[in-house]
Amino acid sequence: MRFHTRKLVKPxxxxxxxxxxxGRLLAWIDEEAALYAIVQLENGKIVTKYMSExxxxxxxxxGDVIEIGIEVVKFGKTSLTLxxxxxxxxxxxxxxxxxxxxxxxxxxxxxxxxxxxxxIEFVKDRxxxxxxxx
Ligand SMILES: CC(=O)SCCNC(=O)CCNC(=O)[C@H](O)C(C)(C)COP(=O)(O)OP(=O)(O)OC[C@H]1O[C@@H](n2cnc3c(N)ncnc32)[C@H](O)[C@@H]1OP(=O)(O)O
Numbered sequence: 001m002r003f004h005t006r007k008l009v010k011p012x013x014x015x016x017x018x019x020x021x022x023g024r025l026l027a028w029i030d031e032e033a034a035l036y037a038i039v040q041l042e043n044g045k046i047v048t049k050y051m052s053e054x055x056x057x058x059x060x061x062x063g064d065v066i067e068i069g070i071e072v073v074k075f076g077k078t079s080l081t082l083x084x085x086x087x088x089x090x091x092x093x094x095x096x097x098x099x100x101x102x103x104x105x106x107x108x109x110x111x112x113x114x115x116x117x118x119x120i121e122f123v124k125d126r127x128x129x130x131x132x133x134x
Contacts, residue, residue, distance in 0.1 A: 001069040005032050006089055009064045019059035020066075025096060026054070029084050032068045037080050037103035039123065040072070041115040045106040049079065052100040058093050065089040072120055078105050078112035 007028055015021040030048055037046045060066050067089045073081040084098040107113030 001071045001083075001085060003067040003069040003087070004036075005068045007066050007068070009060050009062055009066065011062060014062060017059075019061050020064070020095070022056060022096075025060075025086060026051075028068060029086065029096075029098060029101075032070060033082050033084065033101045033103060036070045036082060037105075040121065041080060041103075041105050041117055043105055043115065045108075045110070046080075046103050047106060048101065049104045050100070050102040051098055053098070055097045056095070057097065058088075058095055060088065060095050066095060073100060075115075075118050077114050079103065080105070080115070080117075 005028075009020050013020055013024045033048065034046060038044055065088070066086055069085045069087070071083050073083050075081075080103045082101040082103065084096075084101060086095045086097075087093060088095060104112050105115040
């Protein structure tokens, strides 16, 4: 699993227990999944369809640095299924796992559209293929 994004837990991110608010964490995960899918599928019109088992394993507290990891479970026809783990950057303690996040690729009409992708691609390889590596 590749951990792309780091977040600092700030006072405005806390719940009434003084730990990281779960809704805030889910918003960060949703944005990360959307970003990942937009880059992989090369389409800005992508929506979250479904999230399965969300397991809050440990609490994060103010001042913690956390990181969000995403990996591909499956390329579908119009969908991309992702898996997510959020962990403490410093000690790698797992904070939450989400087993399946289904992102759906939309066409111009807003309906599911085939994305034509079957495997993970890296932007640097796409650029290299275009002769645009710096
Ligand atoms: C980033 C964000 O926060 S976006 C905001 C939140 N999300 C939204 O507002 C989305 C609202 N939902 C919708 O607009 C619609 O449900 C859509 C466009 C996503 C999907 O429409 P549907 O008619 O359900 O699409 P359809 O049945 O063709 O399924 C599309 C794909 O999703 C998959 N899918 C749909 N429902 C599920 C489900 N419950 N579990 C797993 N996969 C599912 C299908 O298998 C299909 O994948 P495939 O083509 O790779 O085989």
